[in-house]
Amino acid sequence: MDFALSVEEKALAEALAQNLSRVCSTARIRAWEAEQVSFDDAFLSAVAKGGFLEAGLAFGECPSFAVLAQLEEVAGRFLAPPILSWLTGYAAFLLGDHALVQCLAPLVPGRSEISLTGGRISGHAEGVPFLDRAAAVLIPLPPQREGLGEGTQDPRVALVPVKLQAPSPQPSPVAAGEGVQAQLVATQSLVPQWSVTFEDTPVSELIPAPNYEQALTRLRTCLAAWATGAGSQAIELASAYARERVQFDHPIGSYQSVQNRLVDAAIQVEQARMLVYRAAALVDAGDDAAADMASLARHHAGKAFVQASRAGLLTFGGYGFTLDFDIQLYFRRAKEAQISFEPRAPWALAPAFRS
Amino acid sequence: MDFTFTPEQDAFRHEVRDFCAREVTAKGRDRLVAGEQHDQEFYLQLAERGYIGMQWPPEHGGQGRSHVDMSIFYEEMSYANAPQGRYTGSVVFVGESLTVYGSEEQRRDYLPRIARGEITCCWCLSEPGAGSDAASLITKAEEQPDGSFLLSGQKIFTSGAHRADVGMVAARTNPNVPKHKGISLFLIDMHAPGVTVQPLWTIGGWQVNQVFFDDVRLPAKALLGKKDEGWPNIRITLNLERSAIGKVGLLMRTYDSIRSHAAEHGAAPALLERLVDLRAEIEALRWLSYRVAWLQDQGQVPDALASMSKLRSSELMVAVSELGMDIIGERGVERGPEAPIGGEAEFLYRNTPFHLAGGGTVDIQRMVIAQRGLHLPRD
Numbered sequence: 001m002d003f004a005l006s007v008e009e010k011a012l013a014e015a016l017a018q019n020l021s022r023v024c025s026t027a028r029i030r031a032w033e034a035e036q037v038s039f040d041d042a043f044l045s046a047v048a049k050g051g052f053l054e055a056g057l058a059f060g061e062c063p064s065f066a067v068l069a070q071l072e073e074v075a076g077r078f079l080a081p082p083i084l085s086w087l088t089g090y091a092a093f094l095l096g097d098h099a100l101v102q103c104l105a106p107l108v109p110g111r112s113e114i115s116l117t118g119g120r121i122s123g124h125a126e127g128v129p130f131l132d133r134a135a136a137v138l139i140p141l142p143p144q145r146e147g148l149g150e151g152t153q154d155p156r157v158a159l160v161p162v163k164l165q166a167p168s169p170q171p172s173p174v175a176a177g178e179g180v181q182a183q184l185v186a187t188q189s190l191v192p193q194w195s196v197t198f199e200d201t202p203v204s205e206l207i208p209a210p211n212y213e214q215a216l217t218r219l220r221t222c223l224a225a226w227a228t229g230a231g232s233q234a235i236e237l238a239s240a241y242a243r244e245r246v247q248f249d250h251p252i253g254s255y256q257s258v259q260n261r262l263v264d265a266a267i268q269v270e271q272a273r274m275l276v277y278r279a280a281a282l283v284d285a286g287d288d289a290a291a292d293m294a295s296l297a298r299h300h301a302g303k304a305f306v307q308a309s310r311a312g313l314l315t316f317g318g319y320g321f322t323l324d325f326d327i328q329l330y331f332r333r334a335k336e337a338q339i340s341f342e343p344r345a346p347w348a349l350a351p352a353f354r355s
Numbered sequence: 356m357d358f359t360f361t362p363e364q365d366a367f368r369h370e371v372r373d374f375c376a377r378e379v380t381a382k383g384r385d386r387l388v389a390g391e392q393h394d395q396e397f398y399l400q401l402a403e404r405g406y407i408g409m410q411w412p413p414e415h416g417g418q419g420r421s422h423v424d425m426s427i428f429y430e431e432m433s434y435a436n437a438p439q440g441r442y443t444g445s446v447v448f449v450g451e452s453l454t455v456y457g458s459e460e461q462r463r464d465y466l467p468r469i470a471r472g473e474i475t476c477c478w479c480l481s482e483p484g485a486g487s488d489a490a491s492l493i494t495k496a497e498e499q500p501d502g503s504f505l506l507s508g509q510k511i512f513t514s515g516a517h518r519a520d521v522g523m524v525a526a527r528t529n530p531n532v533p534k535h536k537g538i539s540l541f542l543i544d545m546h547a548p549g550v551t552v553q554p555l556w557t558i559g560g561w562q563v564n565q566v567f568f569d570d571v572r573l574p575a576k577a578l579l580g581k582k583d584e585g586w587p588n589i590r591i592t593l594n595l596e597r598s599a600i601g602k603v604g605l606l607m608r609t610y611d612s613i614r615s616h617a618a619e620h621g622a623a624p625a626l627l628e629r630l631v632d633l634r635a636e637i638e639a640l641r642w643l644s645y646r647v648a649w650l651q652d653q654g655q656v657p658d659a660l661a662s663m664s665k666l667r668s669s670e671l672m673v674a675v676s677e678l679g680m681d682i683i684g685e686r687g688v689e690r691g692p693e694a695p696i697g698g699e700a701e702f703l704y705r706n707t708p709f710h711l712a713g714g715g716t717v718d719i720q721r722m723v724i725a726q727r728g729l730h731l732p733r734d
Contacts, residue, residue: 001364001423002357003646004653009356066356145425239729255734256718257724267663268728271639274358278642281358300635348628350634351613354434354608 009067013074018047020078026326027080028201033190039081047080053088056218058096065089065218066228066280069225073276079329081191085222091138093350094157094215095207105134105162107196108341109216114139114158118207121158121186121198131182131194132164136204142212155212159205160198171262178202189333192341201346204355213291214283220294220342221279224301228276228335229307231269231301235331238262238312241327243262257317265311268304275300292351299345309334322346357512358642360427365421368427369410374404377433385436386692387702390559393440393518394476401442402472405696408446415462416470422648430641433604442477443596444515444646449476449523449542452592461542465521477519477545479510480589487719489525490534490586494568496526496541501604502575506543506568512713516552516564519545522593523592524568528583535586540579546620547571548705559706596714597665605643609703611698613679615704629678633671640667659728666720669710676704678701 005013023046024039032039049052054060056068072084091104107114112125121139128137139158162177169255176182180200182194209215239262242253252258275297282290309331311319316327357480360368378384378400395441405681410425411417432439450469453462468474485492506526516522522545528536540557543550555563580588610633617630644664679700680687689700711717725731 001360001645001649003649005638066358070356117644188548235729239731242731249719250734251732253725253729256722256725256734257730259731260721261716261723262729262731263724266724267667269661270660271636271643271667274639274642274646277356277358278638285359294633296638299631300639308705344628345631345635347631349614349618353637354611354613 005070008062009070012052012062012067013070015050016052016071016074018046018051019050020075020080022046022079024078026079026329030330035191036184036192038085038192043080044083046134049051049085052084054093055084056088057092065221066277066285068218069221069276069280071151072222073232073273076226076231077152077233079230079233079333081130082223082226083130085219086216086291089222090215093246094138094140094209094211102137103135104159104193105129105131105136107140109140109142109219110342112139114141114292116141116158116203116206119203121160121203122200123198125196126175127338128183128194128196129191129198131162131176131296132192134162134164136161137180137196139203140212142210152261155209157207157209157212158203159353160201160206161204173197187334187336187340191333191336203299217279217283217291219293220298221276221283221290223337223341224272224279224294224297225276226304227301228269228272228327229332230330230333230337231265231272231305234305234308234312234334235262235266235269236326237327237330238315242315252315260296260314261314265304265308268300268307272297272301272304292347295345295347296350298342306334306338364423364427367424367429368606369430371428372435372512374494375431376435379432379435379437384438387436387698389666394438394514395440396444397438398440398471398475405470407442407472408441408450408466408470408528411450411466411470413581415454416467420633422651423645426645426648430607433602434608436605436608440514441477441518444478445469445474445476445520448478448592448598449521451595452523452588453579455591455595456588460576461579475515475518476521476523477501477513478592479513479516479522479524480511481643482509483511487716489589490538492525492528492538494524495530496524496528496539496573498528504541504571504573504575504577506541506549508570510568511564512555512568513566514713515566516545517554521545522550522566525564525585525589532583536618537583538585538587538589539582540585541577543571543573543577554689559702563636590658591656591714594661597658597720598636602668602672602710603637603641605703606640606668606675609675609679609699609712610637611636612699613682616679616696617682623660626678626682629674630682631670632677633675633696634675636667636671636694639662640671642665659724662715662720662723663728665714666717666724669707672703672706672710676700676707677720680704 015033023042046099049078055062055071086106091106107125108127110267111127114121114123137160143155162180164176165174173181173183179199182199185193185195243251245252279293279297282293312327313331316325319325320327366701387507405418408417410422411418482492496504496506498504522543524543525539527537528539549569551567553565647657647661647664683695686695690701
């Protein structure tokens with residue numbers, strides 16, 4: 001047992017933080033929102049060149065999955081696009097081929113209805129991220145897809161080449177490849193996502209994915225880590241403001257009503273962090289309990305980020321609702337982070353501690 | 356970073372679990388018992404196995420184990436609903452305090468006897484007029500020309516005082532300085548002339564006490580720490596008290612009982628959703644508590660995290676017990692072993708006021724977290 005970061009882990013996390021402070025400032029995030037792009041070349045380049053996209057993967061220099069979770073927590077603090085969750089934690093692990101990592105738009109599990117017939121797919125997907133940056137869409141075909149076209153008991157993933165014709169916002173669907181139509185969807189966060197329709201679309205590759213469930217576990221853990229980092233930063237922003245903002249001759253942070261709201265949120269975030277790293281440890285240990293723990297982490301971290309961002313926003317009073325302060329960036333992303341993929345844990349009855 | 360247990364820690368967990376299965380369940384001691392209920396025969400069994408004061412060095416009667424080990428022990432004991440009796444009062448409040456700020460003579464005198472189960476201890480802090488504001492205490496200890504002290508005053512909510520051999524008492528030794536100064540700590544003989552214990556009964560069914568000191572003569576060596584400088588040590592003891600993990604095992608056990616009931620009898624989706632929330636919260640609390648213990652093993656005083664752990668454990672007691680009673684329905688209010696899930700949820704619900712207030716109220720915990728964790732200013 002060791003609850004402290006090792007020297008190497010700390011160095012890696014600090015390196016990512018340094019990179020992100022340069023390429024993912026809140027000014028840049030605001031610009032991406034305005035331009036409706038997922039991120040820019042500088043961001044992707046900084047993350048890729050730092051080797052961060054290979055963290056937690058067998059072929060990377062740092063194969064510990066817990067390290068990947070730590071990095072995604074750092075990314076969450078910056079509100080950086082969660083590419084480590086989707087590309088490294090999920091897609092690259094599924095494909096086992098890091099060459100494909102940088103240019104994929106993964107369909108969000110559970111948010112698509114896709115059928116496969118004769119090597120071609122048809123169907124619809126919602127909430128697709130990164131399409132403006134992607135050269136291919138990664139389509140999970142889990143076992144439950146059986147009955148929709150060429151069903152199978154073995155999970156597979158399909159790759160479909162795409163190229164979004166128009167990078168800027170369009171009022172109507174635009175072509176994004178052969179048999180692919182994409183519609184930009186406006187959301188609370190203003191982080192672009194797409195509604196994508198496939199119509200007799202050729203599949204470039206169909207790859208067995210026996211590790212699909214493990215990939216989901218990793219994805220849930222990474223997204224929970226991202227939400228944990230974002231929640232932490234929301235509280236830190238608010239605490240800093242509460243120390244400085246004076247009302248009735250005292251810093252507002254000295255008033256218990258302000259303190260308690262932040263404290264309760266901070267506890268939830270701290271608890272989420274415990275679940276994330278416990279889940280990550282179980283993943284690294286190859287323990288079957290990782291799946292349940294990842295779901296708990298995902299469930300709790302989503303709620304914690306929502307609570308933290310709201311507590312943070314309220315600390316800023318009227319200023320919190322203005323666009324001038326960064327806390328609104330966190331507030332607008334929290335609910336979306338919670339519900340856009342698996343709003344609740346995936347069991348009817350939560351697991352017991354001991355059977 | 357490594358959120359896993361070592362093989363040695365896993366082995367110790369199984370050792371304690373086996374012990375509880377053998378000595379607790381088999382002998383029917385896992386009936387509903389409050390944390391303060393004391394079973395001397397069982398307590399001596401804990402001592403024989405070296406579980407009392409396990410984290411102290413061998414020369415002080417311990418096994419040189421870690422606080423993480425002690426947390427594992429607490430979790431297993433609590434999950435088994437074992438009668439912990441005077442364990443926490445003796446080992447955590449008094450024994451651990453001695454290891455931090457007691458003299459070597461006091462450690463050698465008291466710790467081995469605590470570890471052997473020969474003596475139990477109580478912590479005499481709260482007074483009728485000094486609860487959350489403990490530094491307002493007025494119990495006084497006047498120094499005499501021969502270096503001894505005369506102790507007089509009244510304490511309240513003193514768990515285990517009716518069984519204790521040794522009391523750790525906070526008293527004012529200098530009334531002419533600000534209230535946080537001029538306080539000293541003493542180790543006193545609870546059987547000494549002038550010490551009177553009167554019971555206070557709780558809705559949880561167990562006894563806390565009022566303790567009266569009427570010119571109790573204390574030798575100079577009873578002083579614990581430096582004279583007039585007891586307040587920082589009181590804070591250390593409060594921190595130790597808040598970090599005790601015992602509640603987590605109890606939460607896990609009660610949750611599992613409620614879950615089993617829900618699996619067998621069904622429950623509304625909204626109630627099952629709350630069960631998911633609590634599963635995550637308890638798991639998180641469990642790791643937060645181990646983290647506190649681990650930080651203590653590193654020599655740190657994780658006061659904000661300890662308060663987080665204490666605050667959430669008490670609030671989760673409320674949430675879990677309420678959910679259990681809601682899932683059971685009308686029969687959820689029934690008491691006793693014949694009630695659904697053995698009355699565990701009802702019993703926990705009835706005891707939540709103790710968990711919410713004992714060791715510092717929820718408001719005090721939030722204040723600690725705000726000021727020492729988030730570094731927000733004092734009012």
